[in-house]
């Protein structure tokens with residue numbers, strides 16, 4: 325039996341983030357999108373709210389709550405601004421959680437407190453121009469020279485890459501060993517040889533600053549290896565289920581945001597002398613959208629609860645399947661719900677003046693980023709066939 329009732333603490337956290345988003349993000353959500361700029365001071369505000377270190381233990385500057393709590397923050401932020409939410413996920417989960425899971429005591433003390441407070445921004449750099457779905461084919465190399473590594477290569481599509489202070493970076497330390505020759509590093513933006521080559525001009529999630537990174541004889545000290553040398557895939561795999569769980573609530577939140585806009589518009593828009601909400605074809609759309617969202621919520625929260633359970637030593641066998649299914653289903657659900665929300669808005673949905681178009685553009689990434697729907701299906705099928 326699995327209990328989907330949120331604890332008092334989780335409900336309070338959800339409410340706190342919802343209030344913060346309504347007060348601090350809603351009034352500037354359109355501007356963030358239009359200007360494609362991360363709002364000044366937002367990291368510090370999120371840090372002060374305590375949400376950047378939700379899943380990080382108190383000893384490292386966080387509040388030590390569970391994975392579901394961290395994912396609920398992402399859901400609430402995405403209801404108002406998927407851009408803020410995706411950047412939050414890259415920082416709090418891809419960077420902070422992976423350091424929490426794989427870092428040495430020294431690394432955790434050095435990097436986590438300043439990221440939990442919002443004084444510094446985190447990112448994760450895996451994807452390269454020629455290595456997307458086939459992530460283990462990365463070409464960035466790290467050559468050991470005494471007590472340091474010399475890194476050469478480039479990364480693309482890196483969320484927060486333009487502004488990040490701390491980046492988990494994957495590079496090949498043994499080119500002949502395939503997946504067994506990859507190492508994860510903690511890169512600081514001030515390390516010699518590191519630069520940001522450009523910011524990407526995206527269709528959606530604008531304001532979440534996505535960038536291309538270049539390492540030219542970039543020096544990373546040996547103590548900044550995350551996990552083991554040639555153990556990068558183990559680092560990747562350790563964070564994978566949590567990443568999928570987080571990503572599914574991000575997609576869930578944006579579907580909820582688009583649904584709220586559609587419901588409001590259906591009540592207000594009058595045609596044939598009546599609100600369009602009184603037409604059964606519009607009602608059917610609303611009913612289907614809500615049903616999809618609620619089904620997605622169950623799968624998504626289940627993924628978070630199982631990921632939590634696994635962290636606490638649980639030996640459940642469903643984890644990989646459920647997290648893979650959650651990120652697949654919820655991503656496609658968000659894409660579908662946001663498209664229907666546009667349809668309910670008719671021609672106005674196709675104009676920039678209504679917020680629903682922003683959710684529609686933002687939602688597309690939910691079937692692409694961090695693994696495409698196609699790859700998610702292949703991975704899930706592999707899990708199913710394995711046992």
Ligand SMILES: Cc1cc2nc3c(=O)[nH]c(=O)nc-3n(C[C@H](O)[C@H](O)[C@H](O)COP(=O)(O)OP(=O)(O)OC[C@H]3O[C@@H](n4cnc5c(N)ncnc54)[C@H](O)[C@@H]3O)c2cc1C
Nearest residue numbers: 448449450451456457481482483692693694695696698699
């Ligand atoms: C907004 C955004 C933010 C991102 N943030 C980050 C980040 O922070 N860090 C990071 O490292 N990466 C990030 N990414 C990169 C993301 O993980 C990749 O875009 C994704 O893995 C897909 O890689 P690709 O874009 O190179 O597509 P490709 O791998 O080139 O795929 C192109 C198409 O081919 C299909 N395809 C590929 N292989 C197969 C196959 N074997 N069978 C069937 N179909 C296949 C794909 O499904 C897709 O439809 C981000 C991407 C976006 C768009």
